[in-house]
Amino acid sequence: MPLRFLSRLFAALAFFGLALAVAPASAQPMAHPVATLAGLDKITGRITRFDVYIDETVLFGALEITPRACYDRPATDTLQRTSAFLEVDQRSLDGTAKRIFTGWMFADSPALNAVDHPVYDVWLIECKTSTNVPPPDQR
Template identity: 60%
Template structure:
C-alpha cells in the first residue's frame, strides 16, 4: 500500500466516524415516560401448604396481613398506558412469629416483570407485586381522626 492510499483510507475512515457521530448526536433521544405514582399496589400471595394463590389490593402505607406476613407498600409506580409497563414498588414485609413478635423479613424494591428478582424468602408464604392501580374495590383505610373526633 502506498503512502497516499494509507492517508486516503485514514481520511475516509475519519470522515465516516465523523458522519456517524453527527448522526448519533442529531438522532432524537428515546422518550421515557414519567413514572405514575399509584395509591394502590396489587399483590399475589401463595400459601405453600395449601397451594392456594390469592390476589389482594393494598393502599400505599396501609398494612395488610397475608397469613403470618404483614405487607406494607410504600410506593407503587407504573407508566403511561402508551408505554410498555414497568410496574415497581418499594415494599416492607414483616413476619409475625409464633411468640407474637414482629420481625422484618423484607425491605426493598419489587418488580412485577421479575417476581423472583427480589422475592420474599419465607418457608410458608410467597408474596409478589403484580400491578399498581389508581383505585380499588376495597374500601380505602379511614383517615386518622384528629383530636379523637
C-alpha cells in the first residue's frame, strides 16, 4: 500500500511539474518612448507611417493623435505583444476638438480597438526605443 501511494504521489508531482513547465511565463512589458503608427486617408488611399513620442501630439489629417504609453513584450509571449494607449481627437473647422477615441491599440490585432472615423484609419505598428525624428524639446 505505501508503495502504491508513493507511485501515485510521484506521478501527481510529475504531472504538476510538467504543467508548470508548459505554462507560458508572462514577462513584464517594456515601456518605449516612441510609438510607430500608420494612418490611412480613405479618400486618397494614401497610407502614412509616422513616429510619435509618448505624450507628443501629432496631426494626421483632421485627427490629433497622442500616445500616452507604448509597451512591448518578448516574441515568446503569447499575449498581445505590442500595445499602446492612445487618445485621438478630431479637429473641426472652428478649431474645437472632440475626443473620438481613448484606449489601447494592439499591433497584433489592429481591428480589436480601432479609431472609428469615416475618413481616417489609424493603427499601431510597433514601439521603439529611438527614431530619427528629433524629440519635441529639440525642435
